[in-house]
Amino acid sequence: MIALRRHAVLTALIVLAVVMLVPFAIVLINAVKTPAEYSSGGPLALPESIHLDALRTFWERVDFGRKLWNSALIAGTVAFLAVVLSVLNAYAFGIGRVKGSTWILAVFLLANTLPQEQLVYPLYYGAKWLGLYDTRLSVIIIMTVIQAAFGTYLLSAVFGTFPRSLLEAAELDGAGRWRILWRVVVPISRPTLTVLMIFFFIWTWNEFFLPLVFLISNDNQTVPVALATTAGDKYMDATMQSAASLLGVLPAIVFFLLFQRTLTRGITVGAIK
Amino acid sequence: MATEIRKGERAVAVSKDAPPPVRPSRTVSYWLYLVPSGVLFTVVIGAPFVASVVLGFTRWQGIGAPTWIGLENYQRLFQDERFWQSFEHNLVLILAMAVIPTFLGLVLASVLFDFVGKRYGARTASGLRAAFYLPQVLPVAVAGVVWTWILKPTGGALNAVLEAIGLPGQDWLGDESLALPSVGGILVWLQIGYPVVIFMSGLQRVDPSLYEAAEIDGAGWWRRFRHITVPQIRPEIYVVLLTCTIAALKVFGPIYVLTRGGPGGATNVPSYFSYQNFFQKTQVGYGSAIATVLTLVIVAVTFLFLRAQRRGEETS
Numbered sequence: 001m002i003a004l005r006r007h008a009v010l011t012a013l014i015v016l017a018v019v020m021l022v023p024f025a026i027v028l029i030n031a032v033k034t035p036a037e038y039s040s041g042g043p044l045a046l047p048e049s050i051h052l053d054a055l056r057t058f059w060e061r062v063d064f065g066r067k068l069w070n071s072a073l074i075a076g077t078v079a080f081l082a083v084v085l086s087v088l089n090a091y092a093f094g095i096g097r098v099k100g101s102t103w104i105l106a107v108f109l110l111a112n113t114l115p116q117e118q119l120v121y122p123l124y125y126g127a128k129w130l131g132l133y134d135t136r137l138s139v140i141i142i143m144t145v146i147q148a149a150f151g152t153y154l155l156s157a158v159f160g161t162f163p164r165s166l167l168e169a170a171e172l173d174g175a176g177r178w179r180i181l182w183r184v185v186v187p188i189s190r191p192t193l194t195v196l197m198i199f200f201f202i203w204t205w206n207e208f209f210l211p212l213v214f215l216i217s218n219d220n221q222t223v224p225v226a227l228a229t230t231a232g233d234k235y236m237d238a239t240m241q242s243a244a245s246l247l248g249v250l251p252a253i254v255f256f257l258l259f260q261r262t263l264t265r266g267i268t269v270g271a272i273k
Numbered sequence: 274m275a276t277e278i279r280k281g282e283r284a285v286a287v288s289k290d291a292p293p294p295v296r297p298s299r300t301v302s303y304w305l306y307l308v309p310s311g312v313l314f315t316v317v318i319g320a321p322f323v324a325s326v327v328l329g330f331t332r333w334q335g336i337g338a339p340t341w342i343g344l345e346n347y348q349r350l351f352q353d354e355r356f357w358q359s360f361e362h363n364l365v366l367i368l369a370m371a372v373i374p375t376f377l378g379l380v381l382a383s384v385l386f387d388f389v390g391k392r393y394g395a396r397t398a399s400g401l402r403a404a405f406y407l408p409q410v411l412p413v414a415v416a417g418v419v420w421t422w423i424l425k426p427t428g429g430a431l432n433a434v435l436e437a438i439g440l441p442g443q444d445w446l447g448d449e450s451l452a453l454p455s456v457g458g459i460l461v462w463l464q465i466g467y468p469v470v471i472f473m474s475g476l477q478r479v480d481p482s483l484y485e486a487a488e489i490d491g492a493g494w495w496r497r498f499r500h501i502t503v504p505q506i507r508p509e510i511y512v513v514l515l516t517c518t519i520a521a522l523k524v525f526g527p528i529y530v531l532t533r534g535g536p537g538g539a540t541n542v543p544s545y546f547s548y549q550n551f552f553q554k555t556q557v558g559y560g561s562a563i564a565t566v567l568t569l570v571i572v573a574v575t576f577l578f579l580r581a582q583r584r585g586e587e588t589s
Contacts, residue, residue: 009388010397013381017404020462023419024407026430043423043430044437085313088306096303111318113571115523117547117564121328121557122321125335145317148310177302206412208526213552224414228530231418241422248415256410260403 027249030242031055038239054243058236062226063218064247070215071205071222071251074136078143079200083193085144086151091181093152094159095167105156108149116146116209124213138214139222143207147200158192159185198259205251223248329562334555346562356563359541360570362453366524366542369457370464371517375510377461378468381405383502385469386476387484388494402473406466413463417530420459421446446532449539456531456540463527464520468513475509476502511582515575522571543567 030043032050058064089108093101123142124133132138162185170180186193211222221229230236231244329346331339350356390398408416423430424445432442445455479501487497503510525544528534534541534549543563550560 009384010393013384013389013401016381017401020404020408020465023423023462026423027419030430038428042433043428044433085310089310092303092306096306098303098307108314110572111314111322113519113575114318114322115544115564115567115571117525117544117551117560118325118568119318119321120548121335121551121561122324123317124551126321141313142317145310145313149314149318152310181306202410208412208414208529212529224412224526227418228414228526231422238422238425238428241418245415245419245422248418249411252410252412252415253407256407 024249024253027242027245030239031246033239035237035239038237043238054237054239055247058240058243058247062230062244064223064226066219067221067223067226068251070136070220071224074139074143074211074222075201075204077140078147078204079197081140081144082147082151082200083197085148086155086196087181087186087193089148089152090155090159091185093156095162095185101156105153109153112146112149112153120210120213127214134215134217134220136215136220139211142210142214143204147203151196151200154196155189155192158189162188195262198262202255202259205255223251325561326565328558329565331558333557335551335557339558342558346559347566349559350562350566355538355541355546356543358538359543359546362540362542363522363524365453365457366460367518367521369460370521370524371514373461374464374468374517375513377465378472378513379503379510380498381465382469382472382476383498384494386473387497387502398473402466402469405469408463409466409470411463413526414530416459416463417527421531424455447536449536452532452536452539456527459531460521460524460527464517467517471509471513472506475506479505507585508582511578511585515578515582518574518578519571522567522574 026043029047030038031054032052033041033047034051034053037045037048037051092098093105127133127135127138132141166184166188167180170184175183205222206224207222208224208228211225212228215221215225218226227244227248231241231248236244328339330341330343332342332345333339385398385401389401411419424432426432426442426444426447429442429445431445435442443451446452483501483505484497487501492500523544524542525548528540528542528545529548532540534545544567547560547563547567550556550563554560
């Protein structure tokens with residue numbers, strides 16, 4: 001007790017941290033129960049043994065492997081393409097210092113701030129007209145542009161401080177602009193570009209609204225959309241609902257563990273210009 | 274890597290024989306790099322934006338030709354009780370997503386940095402920070418699925434806890450008076466990690482001698498918090514408040530997954546309201562008008578914030 005009082009602040013913080021983590025723990029313990037165990041012991045009892053049936057059934061029912069692949073394909077492509085676009089734009093703004101860049105950047109930032117509802121219906125209509133509705137390509141194109149709008153804003157500031165002497169040296173060696181970009185600017189900025197790519201990947205992975213509108217068929221859905229549309233079903237039992245939650249949470253936790261440092265560094269970069 | 278260098282050498286060698294490279298004209302060439310984005314941006318953002326604003330002045334079912342009706346949608350909006358309610362709900366969500374997390378985040382970040390970090394080591398502080406941040410990495414839809422299941426009226430985990438300690442269980446998301454506070458509580462849980470992380474990293478740039486001097490002068494934790502921590506990380510506080518307020522105005526995923534705006538519109542928000550008009554009621558013009566008002570509100574809020582921030586910086 002005395003120790004607790006001496007460390008009251010730390011104790012309070014640990015209690016709070018545990019409260020924050022309780023939902024994860026509840027999901028985990030119930031995902032490995034049998035329905036019978038759940039109905040007898042309730043959601044709080046620890047599982048007697050580990051059953052993977054609910055996980056397996058849910059995985060098969062929604063073809064979860066396919067959803068993972070869709071999410072990975074969309075998020076990976078968007079991350080890569082959005083970084084390329086951001087680099088091209090930022091090269092013109094940050095290094096080329098083209099005229100009016102402040103205004104163009106303000107427009108880009110505004111595009112990133114807009115509610116997506118302001119764009120979604122014309123995009124939906126246009127995608128139908130082009131035959132791109134319910135294809136992963138439609139989401140890839142739209143998300144790439146939206147992410148690149150933010151990436152351009154961030155990278156322009158980074159490229160603005162690029163050492164001029166390096167650029168001049170490359171120019172003296174006879175390198176053209178295109179060459180300078182890919183052989184000097186990009187390799188030196190690689191750490192920033194990697195952070196940006198990880199961010200785009202995670203943001204796109206977590207995106208819900210556009211995939212919900214555009215990816216309606218089972219074959220094209222991403223993980224969040226598949227979970228949101230199936231896990232609410234009344235016919236699913238409680239263990240399978242928690243199995244579904246667990247399958248949605250796991251990739252996010254894996255990203256978190258892999259990129260913890262980058263994530264915390266990155267959001268601060270993103271927040272304070 | 275090696276091949277790249279070799280390629281480079283060959284290029285240089287070739288250029289010795291070839292005539293000196295022609296310098297591309299200075300003014301034109303950088304603009305070329307903006308062409309791909311220019312095209313995509315126009316198609317994906319510019320044109321849909323204009324189209325959506327124009328659609329706000331029409332009646333359209335999504336098929337056939339839209340009918341121009343001028344300001345009728347807007348007149349209808351301002352008399353539509355559901356529309357005003359949806360903005361009122363937004364105010365509650367700004368409290369849950371911006372105000373409360375910023376306040377708690379300040380206290381938590383300051384305690385972690387100024388007290389826990391110094392007394393128990395940086396590892397303890399960063400471990401706790403990670404625990405607070407974890408909900409932030411979840412897709413909002415997944416967080417919604419987790420909470421729907423925890424808050425289920427029968428067999429849900431929260432009610433099981435309450436019943437275990439002798440309190441009555443509630444229909445957290447199905448009861449009209451409880452649904453919005455429940456959603457708000459979940460959003461606090463979801464948001465809290467973001468300000469904690471931003472503020473902690475902001476504190477790292479504060480000169481430690483400020484704290485040391487204050488401590489020597491006998492200033493307690495609260496006075497250090499008020500007179501050093503808060504003023505020093507004011508830029509971060511503005512950024513967090515602004516980004517979280519915008520996020521609260523735009524909130525869609527948690528509403529869709531947790532309540533679909535219900536029960537009886539008790540948790541409806543403008544973004545979900547416009548989605549309903551687009552895809553359930555096929556009142557595209559009306560939905561566009563709602564989206565346009567939401568955009569205007571967001572732009573106005575951003576503008577006011579940035580102005581307040583500039584003033585704050587001038588006076589400090």
